[in-house]
Amino acid sequence: MRYLSTLFLLACVCICACNDKQQANKKNILGNWVKVRSKIAPTGKNVVLEPPEDEKPGFTFYADHSVEYKLGFFKRTNGIRIFLGTKSKFKIIANDLMILDIDSNKWNKYRLIKLTTDSLQFIFDGRLATFKHYQIKENTTPEFDQIILSTSGCFGTCPVSNTMINADGSVIFNGLFYTAKKGLFAGSITKAQYKQLQDNFRNTDFNLLKNDYNVGWTDDETISTTFVKNGKIYKSVNDYGLAAPYQFTWAYAPLRYLYQSIALKSMLVPEATPSINYPNGVYLKTANMGMALTQSETFLLFYYLQKGKVSNATFKSRYKLSSPFDIKKPHDIDTDGRFYKFEVNKKSIIIDIGFNFLDINEKNWHWQKITE
Template identity: 30%
Template sequence: MGIRTILFIIFTIILLGCNQRKEQQKADNQVREMLVGDWELIIDKSLVDDFPLEFFRLPLGMTITKDSIAFYLGFYQEKLDSMTGRRMRQFLGNTVPYQVNKDSVHIKSLVTRNWAFQWKFIAKRNDTLQLASNDSTIIRYKRLTYNLDTLPDFDQIIFSSSGCYGGCPILDISVTREGHVLFQGEGYVKSLGFFTGHLDRQTTQTIFDKFRKANPLALENSYAVDHTDDQTLTTTFIQNGKIVKTIGDYGMAGTKELIWAYMLLSNIHDVMHLNPLPYDEPFYPKLHTFTFKRDNFVLPLAKSESFYLWTELKKAKQIDKSFTAQYKLVFTRNFDYWGPDPNEARTHKYEINNVVTDGQFYKFEFEDREAITYDLGYNFLERNFNTANFIEDLER
């Protein structure tokens, strides 16, 4: 065999190999294009035999782009709580890169940092995606569609979790449209105490879009499961400096979009840089919320509403001015959590004696220092509530 023949054969093999790789790359890109979208798992009774029942306790969904998959429930790693020794889960994130190779989809795990098989692509018919998790189990996802242009946007979102009979996180987090974050970790979270931080534009947009997809203004004010000892989640939405909605959710009984929005915002503190605040100034009661009290009537604020008031007081001017007090601002115990103090290391700079207000001015009177008066610049009660929100004080 002559040298020319040998070179021709080698060149032909290389050319065929390049064409095969191009064809395979084209086929892989076509799979990627079919995967792109927002998807929710279709619960099939046959899946129960292949997955534990707790696998379906929360709705499963994901957003797939051409280079990443955002799993709405996220990825976690077990840790031990430094205060109590109890197990707690640390959030690692929810978005991973992926690769497609001959219909097989591999993701890069946030837990192991290694590439691992996730599914085999089977088909996409209309708005239904079919994937195989193993040789015999076919799972189906239905496409989710949202028109964000028709859904209300917000300037600030405040999320709070109460804790439970167990190791549920106790926290408050406020994020503004500009990405400014104020965070309080009260228990069963990595960061205990008060912190500030800033989110990048993309993460901020993702958080706000998730809540917009839930369309909070069209939802009920409260949701609840029918068992005891669970946690209460409250979320407050701010438009133009005013509370437009607060949703209470006992045990994650809310809509699927609401739950998916919780998962990212409630865990974002684990994957962002936080700067500690040395003290809770203004004074904020540990394991308590704010309640306005006047005569025999009270207005208890939800946990997220209390933290919202604190974020407003934190921006307020300190003034030396007298005013006519109309209300007391008292502290109501967080009755969802009955265990020992999970953050014993947190102490107040000063011991509080009394807080009085007219809605705009707030005078904090201490046992061991001079009083401090804050001016919000507006009346918090008149802007966000009305007299019908006050109820009779049954504990008077």
């Protein structure tokens, strides 16, 4: 009888300990996590350290059992990447982290190796993934009037597109290659949606952001993002290979795939405007100096051209715009920054955009000698 009582007490102790551990896990997992290189050797047979990744995954676990996966959930349909959002559900059962697959509606199980207030480790496909807690800094970046995100494509099936969102909720989408929609479209979002998409970027300290980020390999995609405040470019970030700070890159997916979740109406491109399909941006040059506009800056300029008016004005050309990487290379565009002269169907056209785009944004650009 005493032996049975002892077994019963031991069982109760084990159950209580397991319950305490599970409750501690549920508490410790709450908050923001970002993946880091593991400094702790993995334990268990056939478990190896996860190699470094180009992307840096992150999670936010909430008390209501919802989870945000910063890189987003996706599926492929007819070769096109479909964005399913960043939000899902999670639960912790014993030593397993369960995350709901929002495509299949099935729970994926990840074995927890370590979970404390500052370290999270779990097994994914037999590899050890390590995360650390991070805090979101107080946001001092101003709110923007427009955000333009452009993707250049890669040696593969990376989508090539341009997306512009405005503070009033209007959206312009231009799909070129490997996108579910191709062409120029208009749509709208709520002001709350705009604020969320904007704040995804504003979580990064803009004062520390560089204009260009690059990795040391080839055939990757470039994502360029331009932020407009009071009619001027506040900042443009050209990111080749996802080398920018992780909180900034996390903002890409919800914006670049926004077009998949909103109603879009096809837009007619005015005949008296040059092509907007410049996946590599345009090149601005004088007689001996040159400067490349990013793809997002180029899309912004050509958006202004589409809104501009045909003019008979005369002007002195200061620059030429060209697209040296475009297979269907157009004639160079002559401009002084406000007026743009080009040919459409062998007819000379001048467009007045109403202000000098180049002069007001001069501080954002770095000129080089053509020989460089």
